Each structure stands twice: as C-alpha cells, then as structure tokens.
Amino acid sequence: MANKPIITVKNLVKNYGDFEAVKGISFEVYEGEIFGLLGPNGAGKTTTLEIIETLREKTSGEVTVDGFDIETDADSIKKRIGVQLQAAGYYPNLNLSELIDLFSGLYGITKTPAEMLGKVALNDKAKAKFKELSGGQKQRFSIATTLINNPRIIFLDEPTTGLDPQARRNLWDLIREIRDAGTTVVITTHYMDEAEVLCDRVAFVDGGHIIGIDTPDRFIDQLVATGFERAKQTKGANLEDVFINLTGKEWRES
Ligand SMILES: Nc1ncnc2c1ncn2[C@@H]1O[C@H](COP(=O)(O)OP(=O)(O)OP(=O)(O)O)[C@@H](O)[C@H]1O
Incomplete structure (x- = not known):
C-alpha cells in the first residue's frame, strides 16, 4: 500500500x-x-473523530482531510466523508427505501434504494422500518447511508457493539469490501480481536x-520481543468457536 x-x-x-x-495529538490516516x-x-x-468530521470545534492544532483544512473548507470535507448516524437520526415512519431516497435528496445525488440496500444485503428489507431491523441489520443500514455520497472516507464509531458473533463477522466482511472498493475507513472499537483482524493500522489513545x-502485527511482535508471554491456551477452541460451529456462519437475521 502506498502510504x-x-x-x-x-x-x-x-x-x-x-x-x-x-x-496535542498528531497522526496520519493513509488512503485506502x-x-x-x-x-x-x-x-x-x-x-478527535468529531473534530475531523467537522462536527466539533478544535481548541488548537491543524487537521486536513483529503487536502482540505477543517477550519476553512468544512463544507468540502462534509461532501467527501460519510459519518454513521446514531439510530435516533432516522425518521421512524419511513421505510428503508424511503430513507435512502431522503438521504440521496439531501445530498443532491441520485442513488436508487436497490443499489444502496444491495451493497449491505438488505434488499429484502426495503419496505421495513428501521426500528423493525435486528441489531446487525441496523448497523448495515447505517453503513449504507454513509456510502450514499460516494465518500472518500467513512467514520464508524463502535459499529459492532452489541452484535452477535456472526453479525460481527459479516460486518467485518462488509467493512473490508468497502475498503477494497477504495474507501478509507476510520473505526473505533473496544474489541481488540476485531481491531487485530480488521485494521491495517491502529493508534492507541490514552488520557x-x-x-x-x-x-x-508489529505491535504484537514488539510485545513478544520484550519477553511477554501470554498464559498458555489449554484448549484448541473457545466458546465463541463453539457458538459459530453450532449456529453456522450464514446471516441469520432475515
Ligand atoms: N461536551 C463535553 N463537555 C465536557 N466534557 C466532555 C464533552 N465531551 C467529552 N467530554 C470529556 O472528554 C473526555 C474524552 O471524551 P470522548 O468522548 O472523546 O472519549 P472516548 O475516547 O470517545 O470515550 P468512549 O470510549 O467512552 O467513547 C472525557 O473525559 C469526556 O467526559
């Protein structure tokens, strides 16, 4: 990857x-x-994320997003990013198709509900209301809404919290597909197993x-090089492996 x-x-x-x-933090996110x-x-x-998303004022420092300064070009940045809305942001009486039409209209972009719902495997829920969806479906729908304006970067704040093991894995696949299609993804998570398999790079923030x-990989190798050793695993599988093995890997929430 060119950095x-x-x-x-x-x-x-x-x-x-x-x-x-x-x-006083400094870091870079690489394209793709x-x-x-x-x-x-x-x-x-x-x-930090909300300042980058131009939703919150900074006290000092410099932030550029896709070449634009948050201070002088917030509108250009808003057009180039997708931010996951919390559930409260969805009109309760509209179905998913209508919500996609509404968001497309707000962006001034013509996107069909079928195209957007197809990206997140929710075409069969086109007539359902947001509140009628399972937790995993809600997350997939909200990710679909971040993609409507063909963003260069999407921001996902704890997108898998509260999801079952299959739904989490399916969301990881979806996030990888989005990255592979050329969109940069910035994500927060409290699940270190998730960060380990999903993230190309991570930054640890504290205080x-x-x-x-x-x-x-490098973080783990560096820790191991210090002599750190994890308590030995006594079994070749864990309870999550049992869960997946018993209930299958397919999407269960249609
Ligand atoms: N609007 C606000 N007014 C005052 N303090 C705030 C405000 N928003 C956040 N804080 C404080 O700033 C600190 C950082 O909060 P922030 O939400 O950025 O943390 P976070 O890393 O996202 O945490 P979490 O993992 O719980 O989401 C916290 O101590 C929080 O209480």
Missing part, C-alpha cells in the same frame, strides 16, 4: 472548559486503509495522548 496521507492531524488540542480532553482508534473510555477518541501507532 499517501488522506487525513493529517497535527498537535490537535481540545479543551472543555478547564479540562484538556485531547492534549482501515485505521482503528483504540483506547479506554474517555480517552478522547470520539472528540488525550497517542501512546502508540502501528500495524497490529
């Missing part, structure tokens, strides 16, 4: 009153990668600082 930065963050600071939530922001609750991940940034 061409699509997001550049330099010395970003965000204060809420006297409280410094983000304390799945980039994970990891860290404990309250580390500053959402604050408003970035404390490490690298590929999952």
Whole structure:
C-alpha cells in the first residue's frame, strides 16, 4: 500500500472548559486503509473523530482531510466523508427505501434504494422500518447511508457493539469490501480481536495522548520481543468457536 496521507492531524488540542480532553495529538490516516482508534473510555477518541468530521470545534492544532483544512473548507470535507448516524437520526415512519431516497435528496445525488440496500444485503428489507431491523441489520443500514455520497472516507464509531458473533463477522466482511472498493475507513472499537483482524493500522489513545501507532502485527511482535508471554491456551477452541460451529456462519437475521 502506498502510504499517501488522506487525513493529517497535527498537535490537535481540545479543551472543555478547564479540562484538556485531547492534549496535542498528531497522526496520519493513509488512503485506502482501515485505521482503528483504540483506547479506554474517555480517552478522547470520539472528540478527535468529531473534530475531523467537522462536527466539533478544535481548541488548537491543524487537521486536513483529503487536502482540505477543517477550519476553512468544512463544507468540502462534509461532501467527501460519510459519518454513521446514531439510530435516533432516522425518521421512524419511513421505510428503508424511503430513507435512502431522503438521504440521496439531501445530498443532491441520485442513488436508487436497490443499489444502496444491495451493497449491505438488505434488499429484502426495503419496505421495513428501521426500528423493525435486528441489531446487525441496523448497523448495515447505517453503513449504507454513509456510502450514499460516494465518500472518500467513512467514520464508524463502535459499529459492532452489541452484535452477535456472526453479525460481527459479516460486518467485518462488509467493512473490508468497502475498503477494497477504495474507501478509507476510520473505526473505533473496544474489541481488540476485531481491531487485530480488521485494521491495517491502529493508534492507541490514552488520557488525550497517542501512546502508540502501528500495524497490529508489529505491535504484537514488539510485545513478544520484550519477553511477554501470554498464559498458555489449554484448549484448541473457545466458546465463541463453539457458538459459530453450532449456529453456522450464514446471516441469520432475515
Ligand atoms: N461536551 C463535553 N463537555 C465536557 N466534557 C466532555 C464533552 N465531551 C467529552 N467530554 C470529556 O472528554 C473526555 C474524552 O471524551 P470522548 O468522548 O472523546 O472519549 P472516548 O475516547 O470517545 O470515550 P468512549 O470510549 O467512552 O467513547 C472525557 O473525559 C469526556 O467526559
């Protein structure tokens, strides 16, 4: 992968009153990668993402997204990114088809519901309302809405929280497909197994600082090189393997 930065963050600071939530962080996201922001609750991940998404004011520092400055070109950035909305953002009385039409209209883009729902395997739910969907289907639909404006980058904030093992794996496949089709993906997650298999690179954020940034593989190799050894696994499978083995890998939520 040619490492061409699509997001550049330099010395970003965000204060809420006297409280410094983000304390001068710098990092780059490369074009075409799945980039994970990891860290404990309250580390500053959402604050950082919302500043990059032009939804929140920074205190100081510089951020460019696809060559545009968040300070002077927020509108150009908004046109080039897709941000997952929380469920509350969907009109309750519209079905999925109507919601796609509505969002397309807001973007001034002609996208058919069949095309967008097809991308996330929800064509059979075109007439269903958002609240009637399973957790995995809701996440897939909200990812479809991020893709309507052909974004260069999408931002997913804990997209697999609360999903069952199959639904999580299917969402990983979907996120990889989106990356493979050329869209950069920035994701937050509290599941380290997910970050390990899904993310090309991850940054660890703690207390408003970035404390490490690298590929999952290199992070793990570096830790092992220090002599760290994991408690030996006594069994060749775990309960999640049993779950998947018993209930199958196919999508279960139609
Ligand atoms: N609007 C706000 N006003 C005051 N403090 C805030 C505000 N938003 C966030 N904070 C504080 O800033 C810190 C960073 O919050 P942020 O939501 O960015 O963390 P996070 O890493 O996304 O956490 P989580 O994993 O829980 O989502 C926290 O201490 C939080 O309480």
